[in-house]
Amino acid sequence: MPDFPILFINNQPVLKLFMFNIPKKQNKKELIELLKPTGADGFVIKDFDKRGKFTRAHVYCRTLAVSLKFQTASILGLIETGFFSTKQKSYMPCKAKIRPDREFTSTFEEVLTGLQARRLEIVGNSHLRGKFLAAIDVDCIKLKRCINLSFQAMADALRRKQRLKVLFMHGCIAFDFLKHLDTVIDAIFSENSTLFAMAWTFSKPQNYPDLAQDFVVLFNLSSSIKFLDISNASFFKPRLHDLLGSIPNVVDLTMINISINQKCNLADLKSLRRLTITWASDIENVLVSLPLESLQTLRLTGYWECPLSELDFLLPIINAGVEVILMNFTMPKMDNLEDATRHVNGCPVSCPLGSLLQGVQVLLAPSFPEDSVYALDELAMLQRIKVYFFLFVWCRGRNRRQCSTENAVAGSQYVQVLWIVRHRR
Structure with missing residues (x-):
């Protein structure tokens, strides 16, 4: 137009x-x-x-x-x-x-009042506060690059009964983040809120040095909380145990870049089926208290220098029939594919977990795109095998995707591995 x-x-x-x-x-x-x-x-x-x-x-x-x-x-x-x-x-x-002038966009929230739709997406509105959440009839809202939100206004709106089920905010900044973050969390968990899922991602502004750089919070709520994703949230550390204790019906739990201490006990989560831990320290503290009678999948991802001999703590979990997915664990550099295969199948590191990898199948992937982890995960879901081993080769340099299969392993700086144990049939 x-x-x-x-x-x-x-x-x-x-x-x-x-x-x-x-x-x-x-x-x-x-x-x-x-x-x-x-x-x-x-x-x-x-x-x-x-x-x-x-x-x-x-x-x-x-x-x-x-x-x-x-x-x-x-x-x-x-x-x-x-x-x-x-x-x-x-x-x-x-x-x-x-x-x-842009000040006329400040009345945008009044325009949204009474709006009825299934999905609403707002991009680049610098005057949006969040009051309109209480006056609209929408299932899903996506806000992108709205840099002047008010957590207090959003919390007041979420406390009222409404139809909103999903709220996604990408690249959004709330000017009262530090002051009213707890207020928003309490509003999400209130009885009147109908919010089923909430996600918020943003990059740390320079004038807020205390904020987490890649903060992501995903609450998936219904009458009982089913999914909870906690990522890079420093404010969760003192209240993580209390938060987990208040959601006994959680089914899917994800914790990213969180320092887990002895107080993090998952034994009471009797409905927990899927647990994902990414780039977290002290993971042994939480893995010793897993509800093995209900847990079906344990996914660990991260770039740790972790030899096979240090993964013995997974044996009780594997023996309990839990599907274990290890992604992006680093291993020593190999000179060629033959040595790499011998290292895995021969298992030079003497440990019980290594014996599970005998007779493993190896897939060399020197030129997978950035989402190769997800691509291989999708491929593994199609295989009806007990153990499947993927050998990643990441060649540094601009032409790493054009590396030949023969030179890929020899030229790699490090090798990433992913294996799936006791995959569900």
């Missing part, structure tokens, strides 16, 4: 405009001269921003006619500002843009 002048937004006259795309540092008089060709009169220029090589300013119009002239001139490209240097001795013409 082509641009067109906007005179009213939610019954409000658009008299405040935002002027940008001026590749020079100009003062007020120069900007007025720049706007003369539009033929408009009756405006005031304020709020200068001369950061970098560009100038930005707000234009306050006295009448809608002036606003219409400015917007029309901007759409038609009549406000020439000179030339902008793209490369050395390379220039391109530049024309100023004048559009309604």
Whole structure:
């Protein structure tokens, strides 16, 4: 849809405009001269921003006619500002843009009130707070790059009865994160909340040094919590035991990059079937207290320098019939495929777990894409075998995907392995 002048937004006259795309540092008089060709009169220029090589300013119009002239001139490209240097001795013409100010987007939450839909996705709205969550009738909401959310407003909305089941936030930042994070968590666990799943990911802003860099929280809730994903959450450390104790009906539990201490006891989770631990320290502390009578799958992923001899603590879990998936465990560098196969099948490290790998099948994968772990996992699900062994070879350098099979192992810096023990039939 082509641009067109906007005179009213939610019954409000658009008299405040935002002027940008001026590749020079100009003062007020120069900007007025720049706007003369539009033929408009009756405006005031304020709020200068001369950061970098560009100038930005707000234009306050006295009448809608002036606003219409400015917007029309901007759409038609009549406000020439000179030339902008793209490369050395390379220039391109530049024309100023004048559009309604962003403050009008602050009424966006009012527009969403009463909305009925199955799925809503909002991208790049800097004025969204979260109050609209209590007034909409939507199953799933995805927010992307909304950088000014309010956890307090979201918590108040989640405490009210509504239809929202899934809330996903990617690249979003809450300005009151540290102050109201616990408030949001309490609202999610409240009786009135109908939220079934919540995910939040963002990169740490420079002015919030205490925030986790890749913070991800996924709560999957119904009348009883079924899924819980805790990742990189430092605030969970003192209350992790209390949190796990309050969800006896959890079926799927994931813990990523969390320091597990002696207080983390999973023995009371009688319904736990799938447990995933990634890049966590002191995993032995939690594995000795697993509910083996209900656990079906244990998935451990991480880049640990962990020889086979140090994995003996998995033997009781394997003997109990639990499917164990080990991903991205590193092993010593091999000179060729023959030595690598002999290292695994011959098991130079004397340990009971290594004996389980006798007669193993080896698949060399020197040029798998970044999601090779998931690709091999999918492949393994199709195999009706007791033990399957995948040998990864990761060749460093730009041309690692073009490495030949013969040179892949010899040129690799390290070898990653994945094996699945007692795979379900």
